[in-house]
Amino acid sequence: MRITSMNELPATEPLKPSILRQSPEALRAQCGLWGEKSFRVTQLCQWLFERRHYHLETMSNLPASFKTKLREHFDWQLPSIASRLDSADGASKILVHGKKNQFIELVILRYAERVSLCVSSQVGCKLACTFCQTGKLGFFRNLLAEEIVGQFILANDVVASEGRAISHIVFMGMGEPLDNVHEVIPALKLFTAPDCFGLSHRRVTLSTSGIVDKIMPLAQEVRVALAVSLHAPNDELRSSLMPINRRFPLADLKRELLLFQKHSGDLVTIEYILLKGINCSERQAKELVHFLHGLRAKINLIPFNAHPGSEFQRPDEDEIRSFQSYLAKRGYPAPVRYSKGADVSGACGQLAAKQQAMLQDLPQRKNIIRGSQAQ
């Protein structure tokens, strides 16, 4: 029988719950059932959430009997690095082995004052934005919360050896996070809850292409910063670049962003990739100002990172500056953000997309072949 979707693959998930998705509350409940003293749970939580340390063997103050229970009850498997590329500008692009032997891409971005982690929420993506490498790959599956948290733990291990820690998380890797809210929200809660990893909600950013009907349900569950990949200021152009706009046009998106803002009181970040001759004329700058009216937003302009085979080009500096200056004169300062890591593999998603595409040519990697047939 021909296998046509990942759902038909034999179950390979461990039967044990992953330690990576456990909250202090859940650990307390489980340890209570074992009759463990509460200070033992406190010690365990210090290892996991304060030290971000998930290696059970080296938790030196936990007794062997407690470790045995933890080992038998929870799955302690951590993601491992499949490949790593270090950029001259301080970015590291890392592919990790995910469950079901698929690759997950994460990117570490080092700045003087902070270290950001760009995480993936899916393997591939359904939304098929025309300028995106991940979109061209198609959709494989949603990541589990533990695979999202696992990216954070692995990245922390990488930068800990440099005496640093991940200070910011952005959901801008592979996939649309609001297309996987059931797993993304538990991960966001672990990242931001004061008794878990405790990152400020301003330091955790979810970036969406505009799944309008999931924005308020997200806001009602967890407080995080919201970024929207806009990339076009009118419906005709946006629908041609981002098919999701046919389902959720700009008027609906604007209405929901205003609701989000009223609910959270926070600024919304508008991400706008600049595509030469496509979306950065003066007329389009004017349309963008019209869209932004009434919204408290900061805008990031991102010149397109051209790659071999790409149908789009980066605008020249004059075009970028004149688009930026039009916005600034109308009260919308819009810094230009150049992608870090362009020398090692371009924008988020490119590295994994290349790797997955390459593996699709290898018949012995049956899991990948099966996944590609599902597209």
Ligand code: SF4
């Ligand atoms: S830009 Fe984001 S939403 Fe669009 S196809 Fe790529 S990963 Fe998916």
